[in-house]
Amino acid sequence: MIQAMRAMVRRTTLTAAVLAAFQAGALATGPAAASDLAKDLFGAEKLPSAAAPQSFGFYSKGCFGGGVGLPLTGPTWEVMRPSRNRNWGHPAMIALLEKFSRDAVADGWPGLLVGDISQPRGGPMRTGHASHQIGLDADIWFSPMPSTPYSLAGREKIGARSLLEPGTTHVLDDKRWDPVYARLLKRAASYPEVERIFVNPAIKKKLCETVVGARAWMNKVRPFWGHDEHFHVRIGCQPGSPGCKPQQSTGRGDGCDKSLAWWFTDEPWRPAKGPAKPRARDIMTMASLPQACRAVLDAPSPPSAQAAIFNGGSSMPVAAAAPAEAAPVPDAGAPFAANAFAETPKIGVPLPRPRPGS
CATH class of the missing domain: 3.30.1380.10 (Muramoyl-pentapeptide Carboxypeptidase; domain 2)
Structure with missing residues (x-):
């Protein structure tokens, strides 16, 4: 019992130190x-x-x-x-x-x-x-x-x-x-x-x-x-x-x-021309x-x-269930852009654009 109480005190002290470190870091960054x-x-x-x-x-x-x-x-x-x-x-x-x-x-x-x-x-x-x-x-x-x-x-x-x-x-x-x-x-x-x-x-x-x-x-x-x-x-x-x-x-x-x-x-595998973009x-x-x-x-x-x-990430808070409401369903008739980072073409068969720089 005494050992368990001592362990709890050590744990509480360390937890307080960790919290203080995070709070100090937040204040320092502004x-x-x-x-x-x-x-x-x-x-x-x-x-x-x-x-x-x-x-x-x-x-x-x-x-x-x-x-x-x-x-x-x-x-x-x-x-x-x-x-x-x-x-x-x-x-x-x-x-x-x-x-x-x-x-x-x-x-x-x-x-x-x-x-x-x-x-x-x-x-x-x-x-x-x-x-x-x-x-x-x-x-x-x-x-x-x-x-x-x-x-x-x-x-x-x-x-x-x-x-x-x-x-x-x-x-x-x-x-x-x-x-x-x-x-x-x-x-x-x-x-x-x-x-x-x-x-x-x-x-x-x-x-x-x-x-x-x-x-x-x-x-x-x-x-x-x-x-x-x-x-x-x-x-x-x-x-x-x-x-x-x-x-x-x-x-x-x-x-x-x-x-x-x-x-x-x-085309999708061709190296980009000119200097590399950031x-x-x-x-x-x-x-x-x-x-x-x-x-x-x-x-x-x-x-x-x-x-x-x-606790080393072993007990992170977890969502118990999915949201009760369903996500809004987009217009099923809109075309698709295979490039995840480009706007979707409005007409025609949507072909992907060149590899995004990001």
Whole structure:
């Protein structure tokens, strides 16, 4: 009993020290200036804001408040690269990932390895993604969860498995393809809140060649650069986020059309001419983001999140269920832009634009 009380005192003292450190850091930085680089400010945040869940801006230019964390280890998932602290998202995103992981196991998949979701308060990242800024994006590895969980150290080193034939950008190695991947993607597409699933063009092509029967779900699966080792799940703007900028609709059809054929020409893989342009995240200032993002940075963190960090992230607050209201459904007749960071063409067959600089 005495030992337990002493341990509690030590724990309480350390927790107070951690909280004081976070508070001191917040006071030292002060309000965000319009000219400050957004990636540095949001990349320095360790905890979410204490606020009602709300996304501001677009997937590649915004932030979010009231985020919750996906625990690093769950019964049907594991978070990879935990040191990045990118396992935070809108409660609807976290709830979806938990449900998806359970459903995937029921479908015969061993469990999900979850990559980046968002930073605690979203915003641009110092490295990596252009999107993942408003808590509504998540990466899922094509590698299955092992029967024996990876250690936290192991999750920093284990590499994701590519489904492409080594040394190619177009051809999928038939020996690596298994119908289980199609079932996994179909399950992800089955949720109404999911609007996009980005995969490598070769993976989309394989689906077009092999999926039989009902194919309406394939409309959500769209080709994009990279995404040979993981797929990117994106949900729509959620109720309670009037400042969230929605995407255009993917339109009708299964996506096995001219917009897919474009990816198998030389154009999307041709090196850009002229000097390299800076990535958008590297030059994005606070003035570029919605004004609400300054308040998101300045907001305090919830005590439950502080305790979760103290516990090593194993007990981060988790959404208990998906929102009761369904996300608004975009106009199904609008065309689709395969480039996630470009406006959708208004007429004609929508062909992707060149690789975005961000």
